[in-house]
Amino acid sequence: MKKSLGMNSSLNAARPDFALIAAWVKPGAKVLDLGCGDGSLIRFLRDSRGSRGYGVEIDDANVLACFNNGVNVIQSDLESGLQSFESGSFDYVVLSQTLQAVKNTENIIKEMLRVSKEGIVSFPNFGYWKNRLQVLSGHMPVSEALPYQWFDTPNIHNCTLGDFEEFCGQHGARILERRVMSGNRQITFMPNLLGMLAFYRFEQQK
């Protein structure tokens, strides 16, 4: 699922998206990473924040990669929910670069809010100007953050910053923080146009 940023590469502490997520995670927190790929993020959070973490992953090769990385991984299909996890049992549930590939988006957000105090989501911003340009020129976008051709993409639910924020509002998720990145740079000016990757931290609306 999480191939859009080349997740099969070995742990790379320089990855700006990891650093950004880590900055939101309190030291020693309990973290669940959904669609954890090879477990690099779990390992990064463990090593940099002292977090206790589990990954959830469906793909056999990624599960094996997690084993090799020495991180806890539970092989399971996100689409069928998070039944193995007790309500409120995590400090953070992370859905990094996976939201756009999930079939049942509403259910996964609901489950994230159930098992955890806070959710962290990152996704490629479909509203990024280069994507818009490609659509305007009559083509589906292919870019660094969306590296697939329209016919072989795992990404079925692309959205923009505006779309996601509206979705959160409708689904009882209160956004606590947002960061928008383009490469290594953080974007504050016109983020829905200039941002390539979006990061949100949210909680259950009280």
Next chain:
Amino acid sequence: MLMQDSNSFSTVTPQVARFDTPLHLKSGAVLDSYELVYETYGELNAARSNAVLVCHALSGNHHLAGLYDDNPKSAGWWNNMIGPGKSIDTQKFFLIGVNNLGGCHGSTGPASIDVRTGKCYGPNFPVVTVEDWVQTQVRLADYLGIDQFAAVAGGSLGGMQALQWTLDFPERVRHALVIAAAAKLTAQNIAFNDVARQAIITDPDFHGGDYYSHGVIPRRGLRLARMLGHITYLSDDSMAAKFGRELRNGALAFGYDVEFEIESYLRYQGDKFASQFDANTYLLMTKALDYFDPAFPHNNDLSAAFRFARANFLVLSFTTDWRFSPERSRAIVRALLDNELNVSYAEITSSHGHDSFLMEDRHYHRLVRAYMDNVVV
């Protein structure tokens, strides 16, 4: 003692440990003394930190890997998993295989002589449980000078023993490998076990379990029990793939002799087993399976049962295993997660049913290797 080639042991020798401290069993019975047969592979390191105990399944024994000197066909039951350079690497770990108490491969069991009577224990051998086995295995660990196992591993009934270790001796096991196991049997499983037992007990040669003194064995019952068991260890798909509806002689015979290849196979397996395994041991082992239920003393709350467990866990299941289905493994995982224990779980796609855990499967073996490579010794 051991000579090694590139990926297998060329010779292995079983050893015997004798225990003369009375053993109080869960049933209330007491065994004054007993012997356990075991084998070891690899070398215990100076820190005594690299020992791995491998617990056997229903019909298993202590012979995990390698060959006996005098028998080129004597490869151990987990030879594809254990050995130099294999997934559980004996160049890193010191492996111990043990024949459980009540067994019929050298450890004290129903066919052993009871010194008080000078006769075989037979039906008087006490019922043993998974907890009892763990108790005997910790004594074996003491005997071998091992304070803490790097890992305790097992498939099926062996996985149950690995689980029990983490409950009874949390400080003495760092990792538990629980493969194709369950935290308790389903009613369907107990039903299968009882049909198997009834086949043995109602065999005219059973003689109330005292067939030793009659010079016979309940071969027919044991054979039926194994045939039934064997069906449940395979999957419908694997049987279809291996045997289909192939006829032995190409045409229907309209009789009750062997016609289909599957019948031939099951009868062969049944006969082989009946000539190698003790019927009373089979009864004991299936009872141990039925009784295993660590959640029972905790109001059926499995999470509560693991409250004091400290080990790191590897839980593996196989998609076509309907006797110990992935759902059963996920229940174990859930209980471990509830206790915030380190656990990894993989659900391995395999067509071989419950027997998958003994099969050569690349992904399965790579998972175990990757996990064991990260075990610190």
